[in-house]
Structures are given as C-alpha cells and as structure tokens.
Amino acid sequence: MSSTVELTKENFDGTVSEHGFVLIDFWAAWCGPCRQFAPVFERAAGRHEDLLFGKVDTEAQPELAAAFQITSIPTLMVVRDNIAVYAQPGALPEAALEDVIRQARALDMDEVRAAVAREQKESGRDGE
DSSP: OOSSEEOOTTTHHHHHHHOSEEEEEEEOTTOHHHHHHHHHHHHHHHHOTTSEEEEEETTTOHHHHHHTTOOSSSEEEEEETTEEEEEEESOOOHHHHHHHHHHHHHOOHHHHHHHHHHHHHHTTOSOO
C-alpha cells in the first residue's frame, strides 16, 4: 500500500485542512527528476507516518498547479496549519528532504501565523 495520497482539486482543500502537517510533491510522469525524487518521497513517507504525504500530478491537475504557481517540477511544498511554510523546486536528496522535515517540525506556528497576519495587514489584505 502506498504511503502517499493522490491530491486532486476535489479532495485537496479537505485533505490538507484535516491534517496539520502535509508534504506535497508536484510532479508529472514525463519528468525525469520527478521519477528520481518519487522513491525518496515514498521512503520519507514511510519514516514519518504522523505526517501526510500527498502527490499532485500536474498533468492531471493543472488547476492545482496553476493555483500554487508551480512553474518547475518536481516542486516540494510543506503546509502546516493551512499555511505553506516551504516551497522549492528540484529533486531533493534524502538527507535534504529529512532536513526540510526537521526544520518544518521545529517551526513555532504561533510566530508563523503572527508573521502572516502582519504581512497581510501591511499589504492591505486583512479583510477589514
């Protein structure tokens, strides 16, 4: 059984909202680096069973790729508490992926939420 979940435009919001910590691999079947990164991503999913590992096939889900402004694949995105805290294109080696996970786990999400709120207020997008 795969330890990753296929994310689609239909299940994306609900799935990401239900899980506090999600790693998302934006990929396509024709992409060589994506195929190289896939087993690294799968192994990490097996080691971190408390996290949700999702995959977005950018060919099958162009709306999701466009919504997240994915211009290069593979792209890894980390979402905590519905906030994208990391997004970087390129196939990561195993040690680098583990480091990203470690750093994302260490984030103080209260500080992140406060920073997002400040940024929205400064840009006039506070909804008031």
